Amino acid sequence: MDNLFSRSFSIRGKNFQEAGSVSTEIKSILKELGVDPSVIRRVAIATYEAEMNVVMYATEATLTLEVTPKAITIMVDDRGPGIPDIELAMQEGYSTATHEMREMGFGAGMGLPNIRRNSDSFAITSSVGGGTRLIITITIN
């Protein structure tokens, strides 16, 4: 287990003020670990989008970062409304964002597709009324 670094962060829904702070902190951890900048950028984008989804739609979530010499895994477990139709939610341009969220520059329907594009493996499960779980893996070499 010594080759694994793991850390959990909690994210609160509707907390726009701190949105992005987990992504920033993860970035600085990865920089200290000497991870390649192009990998860090993909992790940053995926984490940020996942974080924003929690802030916009869920009540709260735990984001867990795991780093091994081979890969970075980000697990996001939220308590929230869940996603009824995952296939639809994965389509580019599909969004359930409110008018206010769109005014703030969110809700382009690119969140989940963007996460998938930046990850090497991506899994999503959801239960309506329960919450959504994302597992994002980005390989290091």
Add this chain to the structure above:
Amino acid sequence: MHDEFRSILIDADRCTGRMRCLRACPTQAVRVRNGKATLLRDRCIDCGECVRVCPNHAIVPQTSTFSDFSGFNYTIALPSPVFYSQFGKDVRPSAILSALRTIGFDDAYDVASASEAVSIAIQEYLDSSDTPRPLISPFCPAIVRLVQIRYPNLLDHLIPIESPMEIAAREAKQLKMQELGLQEHEIGVIYLTPCPAKMIALKNPPRKKHSYLDGAIPISDIFPNLMRALAHQEKTDGKPEISGLGLGWPIVGGQVACLKAEERIAVAGLTDVMRVFDEIENGKLKDIQYIECHSCPTACVGGSLTVENPYIARGRVLRMVERYGSEPGQDRQKIRTLYQENFFSLAGTIAPSPVQPLDDDISRAIHKMHRRNQIFDTLPKIDCGACGAPTCMTFAADVVKGDANADECVFLAMKTFETISKNLLEVVEKQSRKNRGGPERGTHDA
């Protein structure tokens, strides 16, 4: 990387270890060892925040002095447009240039018009290039360094366009070579600089081998002489006034005021610049075309080598822009043609220069991060700085990297002391009871 030029040097003889620099440094590049501040050169971005706060003037900007230019046949002063804002409100830029010609320079050449030309070139670049947005202004050398060490992903956002001071220096040299039949190496071009950071743009100019500038003298060093010269100056020497929006470049928003792109912002101060850079790394702000960035919170008028209060100076710059800004200092069409001819372009790349990770091997780095967090948990987390590191977290990292010892933390030392003294007191107490012939309590012996 360690022999790369840095624009500041700590004078150990003057340093009394008061730790102001330790706290002021935005990149945690200072450590106090044996009562003296030392600089971690790979972390320093030359922002000059330490120069500003040192009460003993122990942080010495590595700028030039007059005597450095005695070998040139002809010298040209290139005052940063900040210089125009350092004197009374009625002192005109052209008068300042004239006065510079009387205090030891053979000529003085305006940079503000080069700033205007560069603005037009940036506009052309914005309109024609498809490099990633937002584009970041590369004219504050501390910002370029920040991107190199902390945001290597953003290097291709830095606009590959020559800075106004380089454009002006090149023009000034060419002009004098033609006019006086001199060789390039006979002409010394000296920037009058508001900050030490410009020195790194001279010594290690980004994307090219050599700067056209031969040195930089602090504005604060020239100021007293120039004040005297201005007092003795004739009212006017008939030279046309400096004009154009380039005069506004040294204040926050001065660059973006020259551009027409719809989405453009100006950010100043390293904390806010880093916040914006983090957002770009997160894939945001793609709608923004151009970001003007300054390391100093009040932009160049607030550089650490200026004289005037930055807010007063800002007011004067605004006034100058009002007076002389509406009259263009450049022929737009001519600049466009020059742009097409790559007059402003820089072809080279800027290399990343990341801060040393905990270890070069990622397995060992992970191991060290565990250790660092364990050490951090034992620390008081009040960032007192007494150990010589700016925060408990940087101290913990220094310890795992072998650059510091855990017992340098006074709180850990106090705890050790507490345990030792408790044990000792018990021994002493026991001994005195024994001497008094009282009953002995053996249970505490373990």
